Amino acid sequence: MSRFPVLFTGGYRVFFLAAGLFAVLAMLVWEGYLAIHAAGGMVNDLPFAPAPHLWHAHEMIFGYGSAAIAGFLLTAAPNWTNTRTAPVPFFAIASALWLAGRVAIWWSGSLPAPVVALADLAFLPVVGGSVAALLLKRFKPRQFIIVAVIGLIWVGNLLVHLEWMGWTDDSAAAGLRVGLLSIVALITILGGRVTPAFTRNAMIRTGREDGLPATPMPLAVVSIAGALLVPLSLIFGLEPVAAIAALLAGGAGLARLALWRGGWTVRQPILWTLHLSYGLNALGLLLFGAALLGYGSEIAALHVLGIGGVGGMTMSVMSRAALGHSGRALVAPTPVALAYAVIPAATVLRFVASAFPELYFPGILISGGLWIFAFTLYVAALWPVFWGERQRPTPADRQEART
Template structure:
């Protein structure tokens, strides 16, 4: 039976939320680039529709707008497979995606709305997704999967801290953004640490390889995951920032050590695989740089952007594209446009790092980084548009 296009889009988490993530990554960055371009030209913008500073809008929407959509799409696609249950009905995806969109609109028009209303609308999305995932996981509870929900709670708490700060009630909104970014980085340490060696091993075995396969030593996994989760938790608990930075650095070093065992060199001919290794590595590097910045070595802003663009941005792009292809019945081969997008993300991170590390490079570096980010997600969205809207390749 042929489904209407909108019904098909709302039939799976990978369809609607991966599409929304791609579109929002492009639109939000275009808006940010426009604001920066006016400043670079020496102009000023006298009015804005949102109540927070533009830098805070940018940080919030990339972490809690784009990041939340990408994570929701992944979990709502993966959880039914983990538990052997059916995916949510179309009505759930319609309501959840509408709630996510309402959050974006509430933040954008927040200058004319009560702060409490903006907070309630924006904070409602992740609990709805987490509650649905929890109901599924309770049917077959496993500690590693329940741990993911704990990190989602940390992500949500970072958003709460931002709203409390904006309302003048408690906390610093910048701290909330840090908590959210470190929570997303922790999710990558956890989930990327599972899928990267597993997918690489599967591909090598299918290619006939029987020796030299990826290994994932449990002690190293614990050494990376435990401090990665503890870092945002320490910030949330109000501990000195140097402690959280130190935990992030330890997590990054352990995550880099894990990569040694995953046989990245065997994936160089397959973009859909090497992008996982590269993204995981840059996420780990970002955590190390955050740790160094906490000790007074290097720029924290530069470190956070390496983490946000090259780690979180690249890994979500990698996982979204792979999951969309696989779950739609297509071959796990990245289209050329998507493979190009994989390669452009690290360049965007490098440009943004330069803009933060060297003051004279600020506007050129930031504007180039934003332009590359827009190109990345435009390539991804256009190339996978038929995947999100169209039928499965098998005709099912």
């Protein structure tokens, strides 16, 4: 009997695998383009309509990012609401919609722009609608902020397509920033929930009863509200408001992180990667806010957010969720633990490439190579998890899966 249907039995299977594979393939295309230019060559007649740097930005945000988000939410929401996961046909159709968006963008040079937009914009409403339907079964108003953020990401993508269709003059750049900063806000919300919770659970399992992670509500409110205000302000062109909101969110985020006992996790990669990624997300917000006020490079700040914050946190959560929900021990395989360390290194090199123009091509090419290496390790190590049978989890692992 074919094992192929197994892939569609859980969001963590099909979408975490799709995210990992696409992270590698999309970056290989971008690296190839850059390498040719670094050597003095020129690439013409590309199959996609937007400029290469816009294709790269769009696909990392709305291609990779949407797959990672869908995998997490479609796996976690049934546990939050104590309901069954979606059936195989749903995951097959949803993943086909995601893939159709990627194919449409790739061949956008020969397809009508409205067709490309329709194909690319169809996926997130399906994900958001599914999550909303689950949350309504056990209504908790604060959970619906997640659905609202999915809507913000979709609006960012819409702004991009409006310019690509010729309906607006200059909305694509804003749309890309709105999309990325909306994902950053989602990480601020969910990362701020799971990082201290998983750390606390691990500490309690060792018998520790004091010195546990602290989660003051005022800091949480400032970090989350600020992070949400950033993309909202960017939609309306209010960059000074976005700058102040980003500085507040980043500062509050680092203050929260300092209370989560990150030093205790140093021997547990599956925990310290959450702390480090959340820290890079908060640092990126600070850098972005400063850049909007004229201090530092905005491109450098956006890549700290995109690589270190989004890339780091999504890899951390995807690997942990895949292990936990497949019934395996919550211990990162050695290749995945190495990948956790490679992503921050790629972040630093990409920041250097933007901050120092003379190091642009070496920095960006090595950074991209590290990204490819990290996600290749992730896919190879977790391949049996995505395709294999679910194992019987321990009681501790079952409890964490419900968090």
